Amino acid sequence: MHVLRGRAGSIEADRRVTAEMLTAAGEEREPAVRVWTPSRQLAFGRRDANGPGYEEARRIAEGRGFPAVERSVGGRAVAYTGSTLAFAHAVPIEDSREGLTARYDGASERVRRALAGLGVETEHGEPPESFCPGTHSLREDGKVVGIAQRVTSRAALVSGIVIVADREEIAGVLSPVYDALSIPFDPGSVGSVARAGGPSDPKAVARAIEDELVGDARATVERVDR
Numbered sequence: 001m002h003v004l005r006g007r008a009g010s011i012e013a014d015r016r017v018t019a020e021m022l023t024a025a026g027e028e029r030e031p032a033v034r035v036w037t038p039s040r041q042l043a044f045g046r047r048d049a050n051g052p053g054y055e056e057a058r059r060i061a062e063g064r065g066f067p068a069v070e071r072s073v074g075g076r077a078v079a080y081t082g083s084t085l086a087f088a089h090a091v092p093i094e095d096s097r098e099g100l101t102a103r104y105d106g107a108s109e110r111v112r113r114a115l116a117g118l119g120v121e122t123e124h125g126e127p128p129e130s131f132c133p134g135t136h137s138l139r140e141d142g143k144v145v146g147i148a149q150r151v152t153s154r155a156a157l158v159s160g161i162v163i164v165a166d167r168e169e170i171a172g173v174l175s176p177v178y179d180a181l182s183i184p185f186d187p188g189s190v191g192s193v194a195r196a197g198g199p200s201d202p203k204a205v206a207r208a209i210e211d212e213l214v215g216d217a218r219a220t221v222e223r224v225d226r
Contacts, residue, residue, distance in 0.1 A: 001217035002032035003210065006225040011039050011069055017224045018088050018157070025090035026154025031217070032090045034224075035210040037202050040082040042066040042173065045075050045132070048181055057180040064173045076132040077177055078146065078161050079170045083202050085162035087111070089213050096151050104136045104149060107158040110212040111145055112138055118208055120144070120198035129186035131174050132161075142167065142191020162209065165200035167192040 004021060008014035021032045042061035048054055049070050057077070058068040066079060080086070089107055093099060108124060115122050115138070122144055126137035131146070138145035147160040163170060171187035178185035194200040 001214055001219045002030060003214060003219045003221045004032060004034040004224050005036065005221060006223045007036050007039060008224055011041055011067060014038055015069075015071075018159070021088065022090045022150065022152065022155050022157045025092050025157075026152060029092045031092065033088070033210060033213045033219075035085065035087040035206040035213070037083055037206070038080045038086050040066060040080060041069050042077060042079045042177065043069050043071045044077045045071060047075065048077050051181060053180040053182055057177045060176045060180055061173060066173055072150065075134055075148065076183060077174065077181070078132050079173050079177075080161070081166040081169050083164060083166055084170070085164055085202055085206055085209070086159065087162065087206075087209055087213065088157055088159040090155055090157045092154065093151070093156050096153055096156075099156070100149065100151065103156055103158050104147060107160070107213075108136055108138060108145070108147055110215075111147075111160065111162070111209055114208040114212040115144070115193065115198065115205075117212075118193065118198040118205065120193055120196045122196070127186065127189040129184045130189040131170075131178070131185060140191055140196040142189055142195065144191045144193060144196060162205060163190065163192045164202045164205050165192055165194035167195060 122138040136147040
């Protein structure tokens with residue numbers, strides 16, 4: 001199991017690290033895990049970029065100090081403050097038509113166990129009008145975790161966002177962004193690990209999630225700060 005730690009020197013370089021992780025999992029046939037704090041940004045999904053109000057939403061994000069980027073995985077817009085966690089688990093696969101639900105369920109259960117170990121008992125599902133709505137989320141006094149998946153012919157990447165302690169700032173920027181995109185959004189639907197009684201330190205949460213995703217596998221750790 002490859003374990004990647006750290007943040008690359010730019011948003012673009014950081015995204016390449018995760019993309020390369022997926023490619024390597026398919027070519028080397030070995031899984032990889034990464035849990036880190038991406039640089040401050042607002043990541044729009046493809047539906048956002050192709051919909052009305054997108055340019056206005058980008059201007060709002062940039063005006064509030066969130067560089068706007070587009071991502072290939074996931075649904076609607078998500079915000080990272082610089083201390084928001086992301087996780088990615090790349091696994092080799094044999095058939096891209098199989099295992100989608102099992103991978104979603106496995107990842108959400110591992111993250112749920114990690115948070116439970118930190119004193120936060122989440123449950124599956126999400127509040128109405130939450131950010132990046134989807135069926136594979138964890139909530140506790142608001143949405144805390146969102147999960148997405150990307151599948152290629154040789155590997156799959158299950159990834160997600162974990163709000164640790166920055167719910168107010170995330171809700172504050174997503175509210176006008178979603179309004180510009182004409183997407184229903186309730187700022188009160190944003191939760192956090194800290195709000196639910198867990199730690200406010202991203203490093204503590206990251207290590208707990210990393211440990212669960214790695215499990216009993218023998219890990220080779222690599223720093224990606226560059």
